[in-house]
Structure formats: structure tokens, C-alpha cells
Amino acid sequence: MSARWTTAVLDPQTPAGLAVAHSPEGFLVGEEGALFQRDWLKRQGLDVLCEHGIGHFDGQPVFLLELAKAARIAGCSWRGLRTFMLEGDAETYTVLGYAAQIGTWAREHRFCGSCGQPMSQIRWERAMHCSACDLRSYPRISPSMIVLITRGDEVLLARSPRFVAGVYSTLAGFAEPGESAEDCLVREVREEVALEVKNIQYVGSQCWPFPHSMMLGFHAEYAAGDIVMQPDEIEDARWFNVHDLPPLPAGRSIARYLIDLYVARRLGHAEPAFPGQ
Numbered sequence: 001m002s003a004r005w006t007t008a009v010l011d012p013q014t015p016a017g018l019a020v021a022h023s024p025e026g027f028l029v030g031e032e033g034a035l036f037q038r039d040w041l042k043r044q045g046l047d048v049l050c051e052h053g054i055g056h057f058d059g060q061p062v063f064l065l066e067l068a069k070a071a072r073i074a075g076c077s078w079r080g081l082r083t084f085m086l087e088g089d090a091e092t093y094t095v096l097g098y099a100a101q102i103g104t105w106a107r108e109h110r111f112c113g114s115c116g117q118p119m120s121q122i123r124w125e126r127a128m129h130c131s132a133c134d135l136r137s138y139p140r141i142s143p144s145m146i147v148l149i150t151r152g153d154e155v156l157l158a159r160s161p162r163f164v165a166g167v168y169s170t171l172a173g174f175a176e177p178g179e180s181a182e183d184c185l186v187r188e189v190r191e192e193v194a195l196e197v198k199n200i201q202y203v204g205s206q207c208w209p210f211p212h213s214m215m216l217g218f219h220a221e222y223a224a225g226d227i228v229m230q231p232d233e234i235e236d237a238r239w240f241n242v243h244d245l246p247p248l249p250a251g252r253s254i255a256r257y258l259i260d261l262y263v264a265r266r267l268g269h270a271e272p273a274f275p276g277q
């Protein structure tokens with residue numbers, strides 16, 4: 001949320017307003033960005049799966065058109081959400097991050113997961129409803145722990161084979177049913193690098209819409225063990241001195257914040273701003 005943007009559940013019958021178009025290829029972008037006049041966008045012959053009213057931008061209602069596939073529109077192109085995270089302004093990234101999560105959920109919940117019948121939108125809350133069996137499906141959010149492990153002047157950073165070449169980051173992993181945040185953190189650290197940690201401290205959280213993670217960020221101190229890397233998941237993991245760090249994750253990520261915060265405190269520098277604030 002920001003000064004210019006607030007989320008809301010709006011009836012798609014509401015006229016006019018602004019709209020974004022989301023497809024498996026990302027968001028439609030024109031000369032003035034990803035927010036279009038809704039009436040104009042709806043005249044472009046798009047293959048719309050569903051439409052959701054998602055909030056207000058500068059007081060104007062904003063709608064999401066979730067498309068079956070990307071369409072070619074003169075003067076426009078399609079851009080993935082990751083590009084907006086890396087290069088876009090904060091306001092646009094916040095709106096599109098939310099729109100992407102609602103769009104992905106709407107796409108994946110057109111049919112009831114229990115009885116298979118078509119579902120319909122509830123007007124007053126963000127939910128899909130099955131009139132045949134009364135199931136309600138809400139947007140999916142996946143809690144994920146992310147932790148910077150430190151040992152004095154050293155920080156533990158690792159690479160997944162999915163990362164950009166050369167980049168090292170903090171450890172992260174999805175919570176499993178039955179776990180507390182701390183249980184998950186301890187299990188993920190054991191699985192990925194076979195280390196034990198102590199003094200686990202919660203630092204802050206971040207919405208990570210790739211596609212629906214909620215990152216809970218922690219700092220922990222090394223307690224015991226030697227690094228043993230998890231096959232397939234971890235390509236490399238090592239201790240780096242705070243004076244000699246490798247290429248790090250994008251500035252908007254909580255991973256980068258956890259690293260920058262520790263380094264700033266260790267070296268007596270000014271603390272970084274929390275991403276998104």
C-alpha cells in the first residue's frame with residue numbers, strides 16, 4: 001500500500017476507471033505505462049478470462065483484466081512483473097504485484113477444487129464461491145522464511161541453480177503444514193546447508209508476488225556444524241567476509257535488506273531503508 005494506492009474489492013459493474021491487463025506474458029505496457037483507461041482497454045478485443053476491481057489509484061477505481069493469452073496491440077508490449085520489480089517505480093510495482101497475485105489466483109480458481117463446478121466472484125470480499133457445494137476460495141499466500149546467518153564478520157550466502165550467474169543470497173524456504181516460522185527456518189537451514197543456528201530474531205516481512213510468497217525475514221547466528229549443500233537446490237554456499245561480498249540480490253528484495261542491514265551495523269554505517277518504504 002502507498003499514499004497513491006489502496007486495495008479494495010470493487011464491483012466490475014462499476015463504470016469507467018483505470019485498468020491493467022495481465023496475461024501469462026506479464027502486463028500490457030503502453031506509452032504511459034501499465035495503467036490504461038479501462039474503456040479504451042476493453043475496446044481492444046482482448047480474450048478476457050475474468051475481471052476484478054482491485055483498488056484505487058489517486059482516487060480512481062482500478063480493474064484487472066485477466067487474459068487467457070497475450071494480444072498484439074499497436075504501440076504496446078508485454079512485460080513480466082520481475083522487470084517492474086527490478087526497474088519500475090515503487091508505486092507501479094506495488095499495484096502490479098497485487099494485480100499479478102489476484103490475477104494468478106483468479107485464473108487458477110475458475111473451477112471448484114472440491115466438486116469441479118464453475119465458481120463465481122463474491123462481490124463483497126476477495127473470494128470465489130461454488131454454489132454447488134458452498135466452497136469459498138481465497139487468494140493463496142505462501143509463507144516463506146528467509147534468514148541471514150552470521151558468524152562475527154562473516155555471513156553465510158548461497159546460490160540456487162535458478163539464480164542470475166554470480167549472485168549469492170540468503171537461505172529461504174516455504175513453510176510446511178504443522179510448522180511455526182522458527183520450526184521452518186531451522187528445518188530449511190538444516191536441509192540446505194546442514195548447519196544449526198541460535199538467537200533467531202525476526203526482522204520484518206515483505207510481499208513477494210512471484211507468484212504468491214509472503215517473506216518473513218530473520219537474522220540468526222551460527223551455532224554448530226560444517227556446510228553440507230543440499231543436492232539440486234544449493235549450487236554453492238559459503239561464508240563471506242562483510243568486507244568482501246559477492247554480487248548480491250536486487251535492491252528491492254528483503255534478502256538484500258537483511259544483508260545490507262547486518263553489514264551496516266557491523267561497520268557502523270547508516271542503516272538501509274526497508275524495501276518498499
Ligand SMILES: NC(=O)c1ccc[n+]([C@@H]2O[C@H](COP(=O)([O-])OP(=O)(O)OC[C@H]3O[C@@H](n4cnc5c(N)ncnc54)[C@H](O)[C@@H]3O)[C@@H](O)[C@H]2O)c1
Nearest residue numbers: 142144146169172173174208210211213215253254255256
Ligand atoms: N524476496 C526475497 O528477498 C527472496 C529471496 C529468496 C527467495 N525468495 C522467495 O522465497 C520463496 C521460497 O524460496 P525457495 O525457492 O528457496 O524455497 P524452497 O527452499 O522451499 O524450495 C523451492 C521448492 O519448493 C517447492 N515449492 C514451490 N512452491 C511451494 C509452495 N508454495 N509451498 C511449498 N513448497 C513449494 C518446489 O519444489 C520448489 O522447487 C520463493 O518464492 C522465492 O522466490 C524471496
Ligand SMILES: [Mg+2]
Nearest residue numbers: 171172173192
Ligand atoms: Mg530454498
Ligand SMILES: [Zn+2]
Nearest residue numbers: 112115130133
Ligand atoms: Zn464445489
